[in-house]
Amino acid sequence: MPANATASALSDPAWMRRLLIATALVFLALFLLLPLVAVFAEALRRGVSAYWAALVEEDALAAIKLTLIVAAIAVPANLVFGMAASWCVAKFDFRGKNLLITLIDLPFSVSPVISGLIYVLLFGLNGLMGPYLKSHGIQIIFAVPGLVLATIFVTFPFVARELIPLMQEQGSEEEEAALVLGASGWQTFWRVTLPNIKWGLLYGVLLCNARAMGEFGAVSVVSGHVRGYTNTMPLHVEILYNEYNFVAAFAVASVLAMLALVTLVAKTALEWRFGAELAASRHK
């Protein structure tokens, strides 16, 4: 067989390459890029001053503040959980480990609405603990604690899922050496383990935060939609949109879209710069 026939059978002909690249790019432009552009175009439809006015309006500011508060509780909580879970899963061998990993991943495979639903069924007025909570004057559903719980649930696996494979790859030799040389358990963690996992940790926190601030379905179920009190930014977008206040809805949405873009840029930068220090399963 002549050499050029082999080469042509190993690579696609130029017309096919062009056709496939064009197909992929048109598809991505239509499905991904266009919605993103539409958010900013709709937000700026009435000019910059209308855009700005929609953002500094009282309820919008309350929504931004609440979103930041919820994320500021949920993300650190899942950060601590993720580190504890990955330490016991990656550094030790014990029975039921695979079951534990499956359970940690569980919130990812559940509809956001069901994630909210289960908390309503537990803490809501007609829920299992509803009468008890009511008699003690504790309100969880339709209040900030419910928003925090639902957000913790949907962002539960992010940090653990990033750290477990990373710590499994790294093994325990360095920690064992530190302990043999007389370091305490906490010293070993702070000075040996943490520096080794810091980029992976940041990567997990980044994704966790993006989801925490952008979650809609789960918080929608537990929120009760009280303007200025239990409305996070995504919920505020919904209310404005349903009131046909499109410019304001897209203005708040554009802030969330910018958060998504910053997350994507930071995530991509981490993958390019510290790819080797993230879990191999992530950056293949």
Next chain:
Amino acid sequence: MVAAASADVAFPTKGSAVTSILKKPSVLPGFGLTLGFTLSYLGILVLLPFGALIVKAGGLGWFGFWNAVLTPRVLAAFQVSFGLSLVAAAINAVFGFIVAWVLVRYQFPGKRLVDALVDLPFALPTAVAGIALSALYAPNGWVGKPLNELFGLKVAFTPLGIAIALTFVGLPFVVRTVQPILQELPPEEEEAAVSLGATRGQTFWQVVFPAVLPALVTGFALSFARGVGEYGSVIFIAGNMPGLTEILPLLIVIKLEQYDYAGAAAVGTSMLLVSFVMLLILNILQHWMRSRHAR
């Protein structure tokens, strides 16, 4: 286990009897503390609420449960959610594969940017995607208007609109599962096929495609599962007509708003059950394909 963990917190240097039966010995400390914390956190935040779902749904009894689920409205929502998720997953399987192929095999300007953009649906809040798609495909939108005027095609507030929203949220799953497998495919296999006289088409369909197929099925399954549960990006574009464009998660929300907790729990439980069975079937299918390819 939790009791053993708290014993370990008090005496971190001594492994308790329970933990040493459970785990292999190790010089590293903190097993009891971290496992205890992990299990408590998981138990309180995930398992306890799931228990509430099962208790509430179970409280209806066998007949009550099926009475709540087997109503025309719920069954129609099942059809909408599962049917359109399958459609979207199929669209994603085709185009996601092409995107992955193009990103792995070809060089073109802006490739890294395109690669990063694929993750947008993971990062963009679903409500934002929902209103953006709804604005684009509305009868007076950038895409909806030409489609309506040229082809008489209505997208927003029809099942087609739901399929488009579900395609948006599911796309990265297919690309990100197929991409690494394509990347690691040994070039020797293709070279061997070609040197044995196979054409490009034969090489693709008989060497490359079977090797990638299990990953493609995984991506399809993930995209499908995500679609069934999706809420935020769908409700704005769907129109939410009962029986026609009403998805299951929305039906759960409606039942909750009517304080029908047990009904919501029943619909939620049945939805989890059907998803579980479908994913199990896909898993078995995938296992069968893998063992066939290995031979």
